[in-house]
Amino acid sequence: MADAMIPTLPAPYYEDDAVTLYHGDCREITAWLDADVLVTDPPYGIAFTTGMDHRKNTDRARKRDVAGDLDTSARDYVLAAWGGRPAIAFGSWKAKRPAATRALLTWHKGLNCGMGDLSMPWKPNTEEVYVIGSGFVGHRGSSVLDYQAPPSQVSWGRQHPTQKPLDLxxxxxxxxxxxxxxxxxxxxxxxxxxxxxxGRKAIGVELEERYCEVIAKRLAQGVLDFGVTA
Incomplete structure (x- = not known):
């Protein structure tokens, strides 16, 4: 009886020498808590929708919700479970920032940014990035991060509504x-x-299986040289 009560992890959806990926809800699969640094793009809590169509080879306007984005509860749960350890999380000015934020970075994402509010004469070219905890290293550079966002349409290569560029x-x-x-x-x-x-080890959890498939394919590809230094 005691053995039956011991929680077990599901089999990884993908695993190699560096990365382990689980398919499921991060509130139920807690292997990620064994890591050292949290770097995540959680649901922002802004009821985000997109005109992207995830059907193959089409870009017809069909809005899709981001799972868990009606409020910040998923983000807040993860940050509370993580505690005061070092973390970086993306977000939006439309939602309340995490209380433990120690530094605010701004990602300037170029022109691949979507249309935003068409009644305003500006595009939504930026996102917020929250730095939590301590121990960060490297050159003390600008808090504005200039990295081009992935193409805005599926047929041009985008694989997720809120996909972030690898170099960022x-x-x-x-x-x-x-x-x-x-x-x-x-x-x-x-x-x-x-x-x-x-060259770092990583643990991931993804709720939607179709994105697990995308991740597995990307991880199976070759290693690139970013030329990034700390």
Missing amino acids: MAALIAKCPPGIVTDPFAGSGSTLVAAKQL
């Missing part, structure tokens, strides 16, 4: 303390792929 994720991870990187909202897998390509 590599630059952020390069300034993180040493140890295992984790992303419990793995999405298209940019955090995991960047960590692997920087």
Whole structure:
């Protein structure tokens, strides 16, 4: 009876020498808590929708919700479970920032940013990045991060509505303390792929299986040289 009560992890959806990926809810699969650094792009809590159509070879306007994005509860749960350890999380000015934020970075994402509010004469070219905890290293550079966002349409190569570019994720991870990187909202897998390509181990959890498939394919590809230093 006692053995039956011992929690067990599901089999990894993908695993190699550097990365372990689980398919499921990060509130139920807690292996990510064994990592050392949290780098994640959680649901922002802004009821995000996109015109992207995830059907193959089409870009017809069909709105899709981001799972768990009606409020910040998923993000807040993960940050509370993580505690005061070093963390980087993306977010939006439309939602309340995490209480433990120690530094605010701004990602300037170029022109691949979507249309935003068409009644305003500006595009939404930026996102917020929250730095939590301590131990970050490297050159003391600008808090404005200039990295081009992935193409805005599926047919042009975008794999997830809120996909982040690899060079941005590599630059952020390069300034993180040493140890295992984790992303419990793995999405298209940019955090995991960047960590692997920087020679770091990583643990990811992704709720939607179709994105687990995307991540597994990306991780199985070759290693690139970002030329990133801490």
